Amino acid sequence: MELTFYIAAAVAILSTIMVITRFNLIHALLYLVVSFMAVAVVFFTLGAPFMAALEVIIYAGAIVVLIIFVIMMLNLTQEDVQREKEWLRPSVWVGPAILSAVLLAELVYVFMAGDTVQAGAVVAVDAKVVGLALFGPYVLGVQLSGILLMAGIVGAYHLGRQKKKVIHRFLQERSAAS
Amino acid sequence: MNTSYMEAALLLAGILFMLGLISVLIRRNIIFMLISVEIMLNAAGLAFIVAGTRWVQPDGQIMFIFILTMAAAEVSVGLALILQIYHQLKTLNSDAANFMKG
Numbered sequence: 001m002e003l004t005f006y007i008a009a010a011v012a013i014l015s016t017i018m019v020i021t022r023f024n025l026i027h028a029l030l031y032l033v034v035s036f037m038a039v040a041v042v043f044f045t046l047g048a049p050f051m052a053a054l055e056v057i058i059y060a061g062a063i064v065v066l067i068i069f070v071i072m073m074l075n076l077t078q079e080d081v082q083r084e085k086e087w088l089r090p091s092v093w094v095g096p097a098i099l100s101a102v103l104l105a106e107l108v109y110v111f112m113a114g115d116t117v118q119a120g121a122v123v124a125v126d127a128k129v130v131g132l133a134l135f136g137p138y139v140l141g142v143q144l145s146g147i148l149l150m151a152g153i154v155g156a157y158h159l160g161r162q163k164k165k166v167i168h169r170f171l172q173e174r175s176a177a178s
Numbered sequence: 179m180n181t182s183y184m185e186a187a188l189l190l191a192g193i194l195f196m197l198g199l200i201s202v203l204i205r206r207n208i209i210f211m212l213i214s215v216e217i218m219l220n221a222a223g224l225a226f227i228v229a230g231t232r233w234v235q236p237d238g239q240i241m242f243i244f245i246l247t248m249a250a251a252e253v254s255v256g257l258a259l260i261l262q263i264y265h266q267l268k269t270l271n272s273d274a275a276n277f278m279k280g
Contacts, residue, residue: 002183005183005186005187006186009186009187009190012190012194013190013193013194013197016194016197016198016217017197019201019213019217020197020198020200020201020204020205020210020214020217025207025209025210028210028213029213032213032216032217035217036220039194039220039224042187042190042224043224043227046187046227046228046231047231048227048230048231048239048242050239051227051239051242051243054242054243054246055220055246058246058250059216059220059246059249062250063216063249063250063253066253066254066257067209067212067213067253067257070209070257070260070261071209073261074261074264074270080270084207087205087206087207087271088204088205088206092204092206093200093204096200096203096204097200097203097204100196100199100200100203101196101200103196103199104192104193104196107189107192107196108189108192111185111188111189111192122183122231123231123234125230125231125234125235125236125239129236130236130239130240130243132236133236133237133240134236134240134243138240141240141244145243145244145247145248148247148248148251149247149250149251151251152250152251152252152254152255153254155254155255155258156254156255156257156258157258158258159255159258159259159261159262160257160258160261160262162265
């Protein structure tokens with residue numbers, strides 16, 4: 001199980017690095033799916049099988065498919081990839097990358113130097129316990145996330161609406177008459 | 179297993195979060211910035227799962243479900259905004275959308 005975890009972690013880090021260095025959006029999204037699946041394996045080894053399933057279904061399934069639909073609607077071409085390459089000059093990415101790497105090194109140092117707490121073996125927290133807690137003490141949160149999703153749907157519809165370019169002749173006559 | 183296992187998982191979460199942060203700082207394509215935010219949210223969820231495993235409690239996983247819900251709502255609204263920006267400005271460059279002066 002431990003070896004599985006380390007392999008999946010390595011795959012996750014490598015594929016995420018590939019995501020953030022690609023110029024072509026579709027290539028980046030393919031690596032993003034691989035990254036999410038590797039994180040799902042990590043969840044499984046950490047004793048959260050239900051969350052591993054949700055990660056694959058919602059992140060790798062629903063969200064990535066949503067992004068792919070939008071990319072198809074944007075109708076990007078090869079010259080957009082070239083423009084993307086122009087936008088990502090070294091002068092743009094060196095500064096933030098170095099500063100973030102310093103932060104990451106600090107994080108690694110804190111983990112390595114900090115006093116270690118004793119943890120027992122990995123015990124799986126299965127879906128039944130999660131469901132009981134979700135609809136027990138956290139039922140208000142479930143309601144609120146339902147409201148959030150509804151607001152997301154309404155907001156996405158309202159923002160994504162385009163001004164109508166072709167008006168049906170029946171509507172044209174009516175607007176001319178009024 | 180042992181403590182190094184949990185620490186490695188937390189480190190993985192930190193590294194993934196940092197990669198997403200780097201990407202959201204250096205990219206100018208708004209779709210890539212949205213993807214990077216997804217990576218960062220995923221890493222934060224991983225940290226919650228590790229905490230839930232450490233104390234063998236379901237609360238960490240419930241927090242991950244809420245993060246998942248929030249990410250889904252956020253990405254749908256964000257993609258609608260990207261579509262509108264692309265139709266208005268005919269570009270995906272986030273610098274082009276600076277006329278709001280916000």
